[in-house]
Amino acid sequence: MAGTGLACALVLVIADRFFAVHEDPRIEAVAALLPGINCGGCGFAGCSDYARAMVAGEAAVNLCGPGGAETSHKVAAMLGVEASARQRMVALVLCGGDASKTTRKSRYNGVADCVAAHSVGGDKLCRYGCLGYGSCARACPVDAIEITAGRLAVVHPDICIGCGNCVRTCPRSLIRMAPDSRTLHVICSSKDKGPVVKKACSVGCIGCTICTKLVKNEAIKMEGALAVVDYTRDPESDAAAEKCPGHCIVLTKAGVAS
């Protein structure tokens, strides 16, 4: 018995010597600094994969949305690299049409899921608007998205960690990432022309282009019949929010549709 034990121990000692995996100890240390929720917002398969990439010098240290500036500074200090400041980004639902503001074209009584509802055209007259069946809310790892009583998805910017899972989930592609510091937003995604939008919704972009003239630096541009904010440019003025005849430009903290 003792002999067998000794022989096995010997085999294990040899195996430990020859098959040991040498991993950079920094990877574990860096991973420990990350939040560890594996949201995937950085573009890597979880926190330890991102840590490996940073140690190998393949990724910037400021990609972690949930960790924010604090984490990137800590990682930068540990790896001895420069941490450049990064805007905190939060998700923003570009639709403000809840039940009180939009027209429903039909009664949908299928699976309560946006992908399923979208596959049959949805029940809203607006074919770009939020369906409100909560696919994004279910994809959110931190429960930052609320589906209101009027069946509209709204992001709580204080909770949002900026991972972007909701952006990838929405079948109508109406969630976008916006800098936390910005306050002027066009809350509409409808590419339809004015008369069509007006029929479907009371808070839709009618493509009048007034906002593009009220902001500076071309911070709002027209994409067809839809006004789109360019978050890399500063609008310098909030006049567009008051003057918007479609009532779809709001002045608020990112993520909260008034």
Place this chain on the structure above:
Amino acid sequence: MSIVKAMFRAVGGVHPDYRKSATAQKAVREMPLPALLRVSTAQHLGAPSRPVAKKGDAVLRGARLAEPAGFISAAVHSPTSGVVKAIADAPTPTGATAPAIEIEPDGRDAWDPSIAPKPDWQTMSSKNLAALVVEAGIVGMGGAGFPTHVKLSPPPNKPIDTLILNGAECEPYLTADHRLMIERAEQVWAGAEIIRHILGAKTVRVAIEDNKPDAVRSMERAMAGAAGDVAIAVLKTSYPQGAEKQQIYGITGREVPTGGLPMDVGCVVENVGTALAIFDAIVNGRPLTERITTVTGSPVADPSNVLARVGTPYGDLVSFCGGTSGPVAKWISGGPMMGFAQHSLETPTTKTTSGLVALAPGDLTAFASTPCISCSRCVTACPMKLLPCELSQILEAEDYAAAEALNVLDCIECGCCAFECPSRRPLVQHMRRGKARAMARRRAEEAKKKGK
């Protein structure tokens, strides 16, 4: 020429009420031209066609309005002579929106001079005939709208020995194909002979369910002089007998492999309406611009089989049938098992609109769906031998990889599982969502491979 009973009993299936009596004995009526026709560019499976007509163009009937955008796509032709009013988005029966060419008829209904009849088709090669089918924009008229020329040009390593002409019409309410086989049997059979010539198929079977004995007699007369291994296969009535994979099994005993096509087992299935369209396209040189649609349901004042131009708004079809005599809870484009609920009657008909069914409030039951009780009725009903109960729970949990492993992509969306489910679970919807996700994943993977 003989009448045979289908040899094999198809797997699964259900027996919904036929509800065909309102229109089964009514002759097809031709509808006058509506004030405006909206011809959709998404009338078939595959890529929507590209409009070639421009606003303001004067067009004649049969002139090309849109060209196919790829191999799996189809051309679209003007259903009458008139002026192109606009090219604007219009709703499609599936709930989507697609560009449509709006035509205001001029009342002359004159054919385009390019129409070239080919009564001597026997002397033409398969390739030339298949090219004429492409030219005529013919798609499967049973409902799915698969471009017909794809079926008619099998690769050389997949020879076709059996052509099945599908006259099963297993959906409740619909009688369009039934009337077609009674009233235009000779032309349907002539179309079948053309398809047979193109494919070089030895055997032809005309599949008809045993609840349409008059159609069997009518087709029998039309096929009396036919040569070779030709027969009418009488199927025991059950749903979804009209689905091609089920029909092939019922008649030949061959099973189409998972992910495969009927041509993999040497078969091609064509709807009887498609056969007529091919006859019209080749012998008369006329592209596909009209079809028979059954407008029925208890609220419809005068349920009828209507021969209407492609692009006729549903509302006009209903007024032609006397409007409605009572409240309508639901309009369905197609049959009630696989059709699509409509939110507006502005939607125009397409080449695949086999029916428009109105359901009264009493025809519908509102129900709440409850958890699966594992009774396995859906498993017994599934004609594709899938496990809808398990798949629906997997899909509820959004585990798309597991659903793909259980062959969710084989689902034909016939609705038998949901029809049988005592818990009233929305099984087909779960399947549709699962299929959409699985296809999206496959496409992403292919794109990735191409990128690398």
